[in-house]
Amino acid sequence: MTENISHAASSGIGQVITRFGADFLIETEAGERLRCTARRKLDHLACSDHVQWERQAQGNAAVTAMLPRRNVLERPDFRGKLRPIAANIDLLIVVASWQPAPVWETLDRYLIAANRLHADVLLVMNKMDLRQTHATAEAEACLAEYVRIGCPILHVAADQQQGIGDILSAIQRRTAIVVGQSGVGKSSIAAQLLPDTDIRVGTISDTGEGRHTTTSATLYRLPAGGALIDSPGVRDFGLTGLDFATLESGFPEFRPFLGGCRFNNCTHNHEPGCAIKAAVNAGQLPPKRFARYLSLLSTV
Ligand SMILES: Nc1nc2c(ncn2[C@@H]2O[C@H](COP(=O)(O)OP(=O)(O)OP(=O)(O)O)[C@@H](O)[C@H]2O)c(=O)[nH]1
Numbered sequence: 001m002t003e004n005i006s007h008a009a010s011s012g013i014g015q016v017i018t019r020f021g022a023d024f025l026i027e028t029e030a031g032e033r034l035r036c037t038a039r040r041k042l043d044h045l046a047c048s049d050h051v052q053w054e055r056q057a058q059g060n061a062a063v064t065a066m067l068p069r070r071n072v073l074e075r076p077d078f079r080g081k082l083r084p085i086a087a088n089i090d091l092l093i094v095v096a097s098w099q100p101a102p103v104w105e106t107l108d109r110y111l112i113a114a115n116r117l118h119a120d121v122l123l124v125m126n127k128m129d130l131r132q133t134h135a136t137a138e139a140e141a142c143l144a145e146y147v148r149i150g151c152p153i154l155h156v157a158a159d160q161q162q163g164i165g166d167i168l169s170a171i172q173r174r175t176a177i178v179v180g181q182s183g184v185g186k187s188s189i190a191a192q193l194l195p196d197t198d199i200r201v202g203t204i205s206d207t208g209e210g211r212h213t214t215t216s217a218t219l220y221r222l223p224a225g226g227a228l229i230d231s232p233g234v235r236d237f238g239l240t241g242l243d244f245a246t247l248e249s250g251f252p253e254f255r256p257f258l259g260g261c262r263f264n265n266c267t268h269n270h271e272p273g274c275a276i277k278a279a280v281n282a283g284q285l286p287p288k289r290f291a292r293y294l295s296l297l298s299t300v
């Protein structure tokens with residue numbers, strides 16, 4: 001790596017691939033991977049952040065600035081302090097399965113989180129081989145409501161390599177993360193999306209310092225375009241700090257009716273003249289989603 005340095009650019013723009021302790025692995029615009037140090041004030045950098053980098057004496061490189069990010073996923077560390085783990089996420093791939101059965105309120109929470117991040121959602125119903133035997137009428141009705149509100153849904157079977165190509169084409173050029181409750185098949189799906197483990201590990205061994213195992217979120221480029229950010233902490237991320245405005249805007253199907261409530265601070269619960277409740281009663285809004293909205297409302 002060092003012999004190329006005199007010919008290579010000495011500074012530029014790049015993207016954070018992952019982090020090793022205080023250091024970052026950066027991908028330059030030329031596609032080169034550089035291990036960089038960063039000043040303490042850049043400690044809040046996260047996987048997929050765009051940055052400015054600079055080579056220094058002895059071939060060391062450093063991140064010198066963070067460029068604006070479109071969003072950031074944060075989760076509390078062991079002290080309860082919010083820490084950024086991944087930035088610039090375009091798509092939340094929310095995985096659910098027929099066994100374990102979907103927890104619909106959890107799915108609603110992921111939809112709210114995606115909306116808060118201004119990211120798109122793709123619901124992946126995994127283990128479609130178990131749908132016939134395990135899907136209850138209630139679960140099918142809940143899923144039908146997701147179809148009704150326009151949530152994109154794919155049915156796949158990761159174990160049987162069915163539908164993985166559809167997920168790859170749905171990602172397109174976006175940067176995605178895979179989330180979902182335990183046991184639904186997130187690892188199986190990630191392994192299918194990133195089948196070449198050498199690519200997965202190789203991105204990190206490219207720094208010439210041997211193979212690192214990192215629990216930090218890592219950005220993987222997908223051969224068909226787009227990228228996947230993955231780590232255990234990304235996969236089991238959950239919505240925290242829910243407030244009323246976030247909750248209400250996480251139910252996009254309410255939007256056409258929102259101006260119609262008698263009170264402009266209506267919470268769509270007990271208030272008279274509520275347009276949302278009227279629309280639910282008139283069959284214009286999905287009732288099961290609304291019932292879960294009320295249950296989430298009692299937590300804000
Ligand atoms: N029947 C069936 N089982 C599957 C399918 N995909 C994955 N599984 C199984 O489901 C189980 C859980 O899969 P994982 O990929 O470990 O699920 P996960 O979401 O990563 O689980 P956690 O690590 O607990 O969060 C494993 O036993 C898989 O073999 C599928 O398409 N059909």
Ligand SMILES: [Zn+2]
Nearest residue numbers: 261266268274
């Ligand atoms: Zn209302």
